[in-house]
Amino acid sequence: MSTTQPLAQAYEALRPQVLVRLLELRSTLDPSLGRLDEATARAQIGAVLDHIGNFIATGDFGLHRAFLHTFLAMRAAEAQSPASVLAMLVAIGDTAAQCAQDEGAGTTEGAELTLLLTRVTASTARAVNDLIADELARRLGHWGQLSEREREGHQS
Numbered sequence: 001m002s003t004t005q006p007l008a009q010a011y012e013a014l015r016p017q018v019l020v021r022l023l024e025l026r027s028t029l030d031p032s033l034g035r036l037d038e039a040t041a042r043a044q045i046g047a048v049l050d051h052i053g054n055f056i057a058t059g060d061f062g063l064h065r066a067f068l069h070t071f072l073a074m075r076a077a078e079a080q081s082p083a084s085v086l087a088m089l090v091a092i093g094d095t096a097a098q099c100a101q102d103e104g105a106g107t108t109e110g111a112e113l114t115l116l117l118t119r120v121t122a123s124t125a126r127a128v129n130d131l132i133a134d135e136l137a138r139r140l141g142h143w144g145q146l147s148e149r150e151r152e153g154h155q156s
Contacts, residue, residue: 004056004057004059005057006109007056007109007112007113007116008053008056008057010100010104010109010113011052011053011056011096011100011113011116011117012053014096014099014100014103014113015049015053017099017103018049018095018096018099019042019045019046019049021095021099022045022049022092022095023038023041023042023045025091025095026041026045028091029088029091029092029095030080030084030087030088030091032078032080032084033045033088045092047071048071048089048092049092049096051064051067051068052092052093052096052117052120052124054067055120055123056116056120061123061127064123064124064127065127065130065131068089068124068127068128068131069131071085071089072085072128072131072132082128082131082132082135085128086125086128086129086132089121089124089125089128090121090124090125093117093118093120093121093124094121096117096121097114097117097118097121100113100114100117101114
């Protein structure tokens, strides 16, 4: 916890700059973000940045995974594919790490925060991939059940 708290504080101090950069890049991060008005885009990106900060501060992977599950569902409701959501989340994490690297160039704290943000991004990508795999397994199981019922119906 001794290193986590200063890095969480460093992230929170850097967060406004990360948000500005992400808003500038939003069309390249995800075309759907580019079509949103700035307030809505700010809210969506801000939610991701908030949860990155929570994950850094608490290390609670379950909470982070739950947020990602909800975020995937929200974006799916907006007709966004899981692959595009994954790409957007990775781009947000990469941009945060780049900001940390730029702002903290030559400092130990900057290097540690950059590394931590890179790890958080990797954990986020793994969690999203796991969530996608879980959903595919659920759908395959459901499809198998429907196929079995159909076979049983034809045998009657």
